[in-house]
Amino acid sequence: MAEIAALHIADPPGLWAELGFVVSGGSSWISGTRHVLGAEGVGVVDWLLREAEGLAELPLGAGPTPAREPTPEHPNGVRSLDHIVIATPDLARTIEAFETHGIGLRRIRDTRSDDRPSRQAFFRLGETLAEVVGHPDRSRPGPARFYGLAFTVRDLAETARYLGARLRPAKQAVQPGRQIATLDRAAGSSVPIAFMSPDRRAAEP
Numbered sequence: 001m002a003e004i005a006a007l008h009i010a011d012p013p014g015l016w017a018e019l020g021f022v023v024s025g026g027s028s029w030i031s032g033t034r035h036v037l038g039a040e041g042v043g044v045v046d047w048l049l050r051e052a053e054g055l056a057e058l059p060l061g062a063g064p065t066p067a068r069e070p071t072p073e074h075p076n077g078v079r080s081l082d083h084i085v086i087a088t089p090d091l092a093r094t095i096e097a098f099e100t101h102g103i104g105l106r107r108i109r110d111t112r113s114d115d116r117p118s119r120q121a122f123f124r125l126g127e128t129l130a131e132v133v134g135h136p137d138r139s140r141p142g143p144a145r146f147y148g149l150a151f152t153v154r155d156l157a158e159t160a161r162y163l164g165a166r167l168r169p170a171k172q173a174v175q176p177g178r179q180i181a182t183l184d185r186a187a188g189s190s191v192p193i194a195f196m197s198p199d200r201r202a203a204e205p
Contacts, residue, residue: 002052002103003032003126004084005065007149008039010190019187020076020162030151031081031127032068036061043191044084044146049125057097058086058144076162077153082196083122083129088144091119091134098123098130109174110136148192156181156197163187167195175199 013023016037021028028035039045046059053065071079088094095105106129109120119136122129133147153159156179160167166187173180177200183193 001124001126002055002101003050004047004081004128005032005050005068006034006036006048006061007084007146008036008045008047008061010039010041010043010045011037011188013037015188019166019183019189020074020159021078022072022074028074029069030071030074030078032071033081033126033128034066034069044149047146052101052103055097055101055103057088057094058146076195077155077159078151078195079154079198080152081128082150082152083131084125084149085147085192086130086132086144087147088132088134089142090139090144091121091132091136092139094132094134094144095121098132103130148194150180150194150196152198153195154198156195159195170197173197 013026016028017023023037026037028037046061048061048065049055050065086094099105103123103125106122106124109122111118111120117136118133121132123132156170160170160181163183166184168182168184170179170181173196179197180194183189
């Protein structure tokens, strides 16, 4: 199965350590993905994939694909990378690119509003979902880009206590029974980051 091997992120390692991630050698491991910090640019700069190395719809990083490493006990309670958000100006094109590389479309969700309709397409990349967001009816030229990261935590209230004022108040997530809280921009990350409560349905027999 295709999965995310590495994400190169333009945040300093020290910032992620302050946010409660275990950082070693300039990287943090979550869900078998090496989050490589200190990249040039803004936000998530590029990625490396396992089993789908030719997927060029998004910027590809250079260098060897790292072997998987386990997720350590992060002080902020992060257990896994729930999903990565990708914005595209041409949703049909990006869906086709994923499927051409054997990454099947799992579902489509419309989030229409009067002023800003959008459509979300979901793909499974190992333990992590890729949430691809674009306009449901229109396309325009230009590349897809990485937008944000959402992590699942052990206990969202515990994470909120750890991060304090750096975390905005939790609200109901789209997924039934889950809550989500976003990192305030004042915390200093160039990546929109969200923390989510566990998916209790996944633990049910």
